[in-house]
Amino acid sequence: MSKAFAQYKPTVAVDCVVFGLDRQDLKVMLIKRGVAPFKGDWALPGGFVQLNESLDQAAKRELEEETGIKQAFLEQLYTFGAVNRDPRDRIITVAYYALVNLWEHQIRATTDASDAAWFAIANLPKLAFDHDQILQVALQRLQGKLRYQPIGFELLPQKFTLTQLQTLYEIVLDQKLDKRNFRKKILKMNLLIDLNERETGVSHRAARLYRFDKKRYEQLRYRGFSFEI
Amino acid sequence: MSKAFAQYKPTVAVDCVVFGLDRQDLKVMLIKRGVAPFKGDWALPGGFVQLNESLDQAAKRELEEETGIKQAFLEQLYTFGAVNRDPRDRIITVAYYALVNLWEHQIRATTDASDAAWFAIANLPKLAFDHDQILQVALQRLQGKLRYQPIGFELLPQKFTLTQLQTLYEIVLDQKLDKRNFRKKILKMNLLIDLNERETGVSHRAARLYRFDKKRYEQLRYRGFSFEI
Known part of the structure; x- marks a missing residue:
């Protein structure tokens, strides 16, 4: 020393x-x-x-x-x-x-x-x-x-439903979000890839599964985005 | 020690x-x-x-x-x-x-x-x-x-024109911005107070002077905003 x-x-x-x-x-x-x-x-x-x-x-x-x-x-x-x-x-x-x-x-x-x-x-x-x-x-x-960054995705499983993604936002931000509005905004970001799969082992109607687009994710992580909710 | x-x-x-x-x-x-x-x-x-x-x-x-x-x-x-x-x-x-x-x-x-x-x-x-x-x-x-925060205003004089504000964004972000688009977006944020004054001592047509709304500024500084340009 x-x-x-x-x-x-x-x-x-x-x-x-x-x-x-x-x-x-x-x-x-x-x-x-x-x-x-x-x-x-x-x-x-x-x-x-x-x-x-x-x-x-x-x-x-x-x-x-x-x-x-x-x-x-x-x-x-x-x-x-x-x-x-x-x-x-x-x-x-x-x-x-x-x-x-x-x-x-x-x-x-x-x-x-x-x-x-x-x-x-x-x-x-x-x-x-x-x-x-x-x-x-x-x-x-x-x-x-x-x-302003897609950071929250780290908290989700690799394949997730839009409901799970909305739940993430609602839990972390501690506020209820409008479903239609949320989906419109999140899909507009071109961050999600539709896997053409549906969830399994659920009692409700099986929802579509998505994963995020890693390239786009890195891009947005670097330059940021705006997600007014 | x-x-x-x-x-x-x-x-x-x-x-x-x-x-x-x-x-x-x-x-x-x-x-x-x-x-x-x-x-x-x-x-x-x-x-x-x-x-x-x-x-x-x-x-x-x-x-x-x-x-x-x-x-x-x-x-x-x-x-x-x-x-x-x-x-x-x-x-x-x-x-x-x-x-x-x-x-x-x-x-x-x-x-x-x-x-x-x-x-x-x-x-x-x-x-x-x-x-x-x-x-x-x-x-x-x-x-x-x-x-996503109104931080840049710290770099401007207390009373400023919209052109000065746009110049700040253009210099810091190192990119040209569309004047009409910029003004529409910045005014929509309700962050500026029109002082009903015009600049003095300039050779071109004197532009309106603004200052920022401190209350709104603090609000936006805390919760952030989105300014997609």
Whole structure:
């Protein structure tokens, strides 16, 4: 470790807001803290950045270590650096958010050491440190991005119905949407590929299945789009 | 300084991408480095975060110290933490971007010690460290935000004409826009207040002056809007 900059040495951490969507709720994965400070409280999964790894590497490693998730959409959110946000030291945390699809996969919120569980956004416990604030910023980012980037698709199964897609928007934005209007707008984006298949094993009339057009998806991710609802 | 986390002690810096708009160009303020590494190269203004200041405070302080700018729109951009981005130490930098209006004010790019100058985005020198990359990310953010938040208004004088507003969009997005279409869209946003004044001291036909509606501006800044052009 270089001593040249010893007066400027905070500790740097990463914390991950892991969003998951099932049929009813937008959820977030939390870890119960086994040690002080905030022992017994729920917190975002995270840990310290090693000096020999990048921030993205640290976030990916912590996500896997604490939640078992190996593959997920993972993006840097914001860096939180209030002077007294952690009682142990001056700790600056680079927050990330991850999106996982809980429709198809049952992602177990169990890790080696600590308790982990999915909580519905509408029913969260009080979180440790400034993690309430971090979670709010992540939620705003997710809601914002849904309006101008096709990011939310990461929360759906690969083949999905328009009803499932609308449900995603309704759950994340926490508002009811008009079905006709929603379909007109979403189809106009040329983002969906009609698979000429229908869903199976449902009691209601089987709906058409779609997947998204990856090329168009990347295009829209880069340049953005507008989805006024 | 706490020694409990000594193995996790990078140095943390802030760097600022300061955008300024004049009648022709989108510009960025750069500082010529007076010391190694990259001595003599141009770099973004910035410096180290003190242990007793927040990240926002550090960015504001460095902006003022290095460019003399006391008041500006200043927002956190992204945190860059590649392992070898600085040859001196493991230095993580929290990048910010600032917007200043060069139409009315002549902001002098002169500081106590080093050379400072405004460069047109289209004509940049090679920058020190990973500052080229930071600048590109800032430019993308600015272009993106202009499409879904009324952020660009920070770059205009308080009273402006629709032509000036269109020029802002054309310069930042680097594309020509159809005048009629642009006006229709921008007026539909209910963001502008017609001042019932006309510009003075111009040789062409004096155009109407507008200011933006601050309440509506904050609303749109929070919930976003769509401006497909």
